[in-house]
């Protein structure tokens with residue numbers, strides 16, 4: 001028989017480690033209550049697909065995830081994957097910011113070994129809890145040869161997504177994670193992963209970002225576009241020391257006149273401005289709704305605002321040159 005792969009499960013909390021008052025409690029439960037050993041014991045089938053070890057890295061609801069948590073997690077993943085006796089990693093995570101952690105790791109993990117981020121939409125106490133099957137699928141995916149070199153993967157609801165393109169799309173249903181237009185990468189069925197496509201963007205072992213010596217990340221915040229918007233929130237963030245601003249604009253990243261004036265002023269003070277869209281799908285065209293060449297702004301391409309924030313933070317650890325940063329937005 002083939003020797004089973006060694007997979008380490010890094011537990012961070014979330015609903016997958018949550019519990020509710022009754023079996024029908026699917027909202028208003030408590031996240032991050034159950035430890036990694038209990039999660040593993042709840043799925044004895046794991047021992048058929050991998051030799052599993054568990055580590056409790058954090059125990060938080062993912063709305064409390066911070067840059068510092070990400071740095072700690074990325075360093076731990078890199079340390080483990082450098083060991084010859086670790087073949088793959090699974091990270092259990094709350095779903096609210098799961099896509100952000102996954103993309104952060106996609107840009108900072110220095111290995112081709114599989115890394116799979118997984119969560120659940122229902123707490124473990126609920127009828128038809130999705131955590132156990134999601135964890136089982138994530139572990140077999142992390143143990144698989146098929147997942148090697150694919151970048152950080154997100155696996156829920158029997159589907160495999162790329163970290164860059166996946167989003168939580170529904171507040172509560174188990175099929176919440178989707179890659180609407182660019183498409184999911186594959187499925188898990190009958191204890192086997194099936195891949196149909198791969199991301200064309202640089203990730204993991206091929207990225208230029210190195211967090212091994214970083215204790216913090218540059219402050220980058222997001223401002224939202226909407227009818228009747230003014231510059232108050234933007235100006236407050238700049239005054240609070242933001243080094244970068246992601247503008248999650250209406251449509252193709254259009255700028256309200258008063259906001260545009262404030263963004264131009266911020267840029268003159270050295271703040272890097274990235275135009276993104278609140279729409280959720282499509283390319284944010286450089287020099288489309290604003291003349292980025294003239295304003296010295298950066299276009300987010302197809303990244304959501306929350307993922308543009310991650311790429312800009314990491315970009316600012318390397319350069320403040322907006323042409324170089326724009327190139328990164330077309331590369332990652």
Ligand SMILES: NC(=O)C[C@H](N)C(=O)O
Nearest residue numbers: 014015061062094095096
């Ligand atoms: N489904 C979940 O995991 C939601 C929870 N608030 C979290 O992100 O930790």
